[in-house]
Amino acid sequence: MKLESAMSTVMDVRSAYIRTRWAFVDGAGMVPLLSSLGATDEDFERLKLVSDQLESDPTLPFRRSRNGRFCLDPKTRRGYRLEPQPFVLSREEDFVRHDSETLRRFVEVQDDLQHNTALQALLVFQFLVVNDVDIARRPRLDYDRAEWICTLFNLRTVTTPGLLGEPALEGVHSDGVDHTMTTFLGSRNMTGDSAATFLHDMAEVNGNRWNEADPALVRGRVQHRDFLDTLLLVDHEYKHSVSPVHQIDDAEPALRDMLIFFTRKPAEQGHVSFRYDSVAPHRTLPLSFDIPAAVPAIALVN
Template sequence: MQDHPVGAVQDHPVEAAREALVSRGAHVMPAAVTTWCVGAEGGAWERFRTHWEALSTDRYASARGARRLRRYGQFSLAPATGRIGVLPRAPFVQPEDSNPLYVGVDRTFEPLTGSFVADPVFRAVLRLLGRVATALEEPAVWDAKVHPFRVVASADTKGLPTPEGRHRDGVTLVSSLLVGRQNAAGGESSVFGPDGRRLLAVTLDEPGTLLLGDDRRTLHSVSPVRPVDRSRPAYRDVLVVTLTPG
C-alpha cells in the first residue's frame, strides 16, 4: 500500500468525477480507478475489510427491524494539503430535510478503532474525496463524517442498507465505497434527481467501486440485500463518507 501525497493523485479520473458531479449530480468511479488513485495495490482492500469484523450493532436500526453493524467518527480535512484531524467524539445528528427516520435524533455509535483511523487506505480515500468535492464547494476545511457499515441478511431477514428509503443526508458530498460482499445478491444503489427521475443505478460489486453524489440536489437509496446461499448469512460492507464545509 502506497499512500500517495495529495498532488500525486491521478488528475484525469479525479477531473472526470468532478465534471460528472457538476453536470449530472452523481458518478461511479470503477474499482480499478479508485485503487490506482488511493494506491491500494495487492490485497489492500481485503486487509482494509478486516476492520468490518470489529463493528458494533446499530441499535437504532435494530429497533426498526434492520440488522446493521457500524461505527462512527468525525474528521477535519484540508483539501489543499490533505491534512486530516480527528474531531472530538459527538452524537451523529442529521439536519432537517434529510433522513426522515432520524431528523433531530441524537444517535450515539461506538467510535472508530485506532487501527481504522490510522489505516493508509482510509486516509487516502478521505483525501481523494476531499479533492473531488471541491468541484461542488471550496472550503478551507471539510467536515468529514465517516461510517463503516455492514448490512446483514439471512434466509428469513432481508438486509436493508437504507431502511428510510429514498433520502438525502443533508450534506454536500455523499459517497459509498464498496469494501466487500459475501454471499450477497441485490443491493442496487440508485441516485435520483429532485423531480424523481433516476439519474444512475449501479450494484457495487467489486471492492473499490466508489459511488459519489451531490447530496444538495439528489436523493439516494439502496435495494435490499439477500443471501445467494440461503443457509449462510449475506454481508455487504461499505464505507460511507459525507463532506460538508467545516
C-alpha cells in the first residue's frame, strides 16, 4: 500500500471514529497500513513473540506485563520515550478495582518492543486517528497542551485450571484517558468465545461484570481474534468490559497477548497522576522517531 492510499484508509477510520466514537480495524487491514507507515515484515514476526519476555504483574496473579511511556508531539512531529513513572487509576476516573488509587510500578518495556517498527507505526496510526478530534473532556487534563502522553502496556492474560484469567477483572470501567487503543498480538489454547469486548453507555454502573451489565446499555461488541485486530474508543464517552479467557485443553495454559495504548493530555495539578506525569526523556532507554510530515496536515482534518 502506498503512503497516499494508507492515509486515505486512515482518514476513513478517523471519519468512523468521529461519527461513532469508536472504530475497529481487522488485522488484515492493519498490516498494509502499518507497512506504509514504516513497519517491516521482520518486525511483524518479532511482535508476535515479544510477550514471551513479560514479567510478573504488580497486582494481578493471572497477568504478565510491562509498560512504557511515550510522548507524541504534533508541533515537533516527533515521538519519544518518556522516563518511567508509577501508574495509578482512580475511582473518580471510572476504574473500580481492589487496586484503584494504588501506585503500581511495572517492569519496563525494553528495546525489543520500543525499537520495533510495527510498534512505532501503531503509535503513529493512533495519533493520525485521534489528534484534534473533539471529545468529552476529562477533569484536570490540560487541553491547551499540544502533546499527547501515551502509556503503553504489553499484557499477557493467563488461565490455568486453578486461575481464571480476566482481561478486565474490574468489570465495566473506563481507563482514565482520552483515547484507548487495544491491539491483539496472539493467543494459545484459548477458546473462540473468550475475551469479547463490550462497549457500554456511560450510564452503566462501574464494576458490573460483563455478563451483569444492562443489555439496553450495550453500545457495541467486538472480539480480537487475529494478529493486529485493533479497537479504538473515546474513553470518556464509552465504558467497556471484557469477558474471561478460557482454555481449550485443560492440560495447557490459555494465553492472550495484547498491546494497550492509554493516550491523554498531560495532567494538571489536582489530578491523581499529576506527580507522576513527567515529560522528561528516558535516560537509559532513549527512543525518538519521526511522525511523518504528512501526518499533522491530514490528521487535523475533521
